[in-house]
Amino acid sequence: QVQLQESGPGLVQPSGTLSLTCGVSGGSIISYNWWSWVRQPPGKGLEWIAEIRHDGSHNYNPSLRSRVTISIDNFKNQFSLKFNSVTAADTAVYYCTRGDYHSGWLKGAIDYWGQGTLVTVSS
Amino acid sequence: DIGMTQSPLSLPVTPGEPASISCRSSQSLLYSNGYNYVNWYLQKPGQSPQLLIYLGSNRASGVPDRFSGSGSGTDFTLKISGVEAEDVGVYYCMQPLQIPITFGQGTRLEIK
Numbered sequence: 001q002v003q004l005q006e007s008g009p010g011l012v013q014p015s016g017t018l019s020l021t022c023g024v025s026g027g028s029i030i031s032y033n034w035w036s037w038v039r040q041p042p043g044k045g046l047e048w049i050a051e052i053r054h055d056g057s058h059n060y061n062p063s064l065r066s067r068v069t070i071s072i073d074n075f076k077n078q079f080s081l082k083f084n085s086v087t088a089a090d091t092a093v094y095y096c097t098r099g100d101y102h103s104g105w106l107k108g109a110i111d112y113w114g115q116g117t118l119v120t121v122s123s
Numbered sequence: 124d125i126g127m128t129q130s131p132l133s134l135p136v137t138p139g140e141p142a143s144i145s146c147r148s149s150q151s152l153l154y155s156n157g158y159n160y161v162n163w164y165l166q167k168p169g170q171s172p173q174l175l176i177y178l179g180s181n182r183a184s185g186v187p188d189r190f191s192g193s194g195s196g197t198d199f200t201l202k203i204s205g206v207e208a209e210d211v212g213v214y215y216c217m218q219p220l221q222i223p224i225t226f227g228q229g230t231r232l233e234i235k
Binding site for chain 2: 102110
């Protein structure tokens with residue numbers, strides 16, 4: 001059973017950088033899967049941020065691209081997110097997720113989610 | 124971006140009664156291979172979302188058969204044949220076909 005665990009500071013200063021890591025256990029990150037970050041502001045819906053594959057190929061949500069970097073460490077079996085110039089609007093629960101491919105590189109579904117970590121942007 | 128619009132946004136249901144949630148996409152999610160690339164998730168209170176239905180109509184592992192998904196193209200429906208107390212939470216549709224991946228606004232199901 002694959003498990004994902006987010007880690008990182010729960011409080012970030014405005015204009016600072018939010019850094020999160022997702023540790024993957026119960027399976028290899030070098031697999032026919034895509035790994036992504038999704039966030040959820042308190043009381044609101046889900047927003048996809050970015051995705052990455054084990055070979056390093058990645059995609060970003062265009063609305064966030066200028067502030068986001070996603071990376072992967074195959075040796076440590078983890079992937080990470082960096083979010084620059086944060087504001088209070090970036091306060092959210094951040095989930096790391098695993099998705100599967102259905103056909104070729106056509107994405108199927110997100111089938112595993114971490115428990116989520118609340119990041120608050122405040123001074 | 125592909126917009127995903129759910130209705131209703133709030134759904135009070137009596138236990139044992141059926142429930143239905145609609146999801147409309149701004150572009151077709153029917154790919155040339157014949158599959159509809161839409162998934163349904165349930166986020167129970169205080170929990171992470173969990174996959175219910177994938178590729179439009181396939182139940183995920185362990186999902187009770189009272190849940191079913193249907194539709195094609197731009198119109199999709201999640202049905203619960205008889206709501207149980209454990210089904211409360213927020214339901215989301217999601218499309219993985221085009222970047223950015225997008226979710227519906229969510230439908231909150233509550234027990235009357």
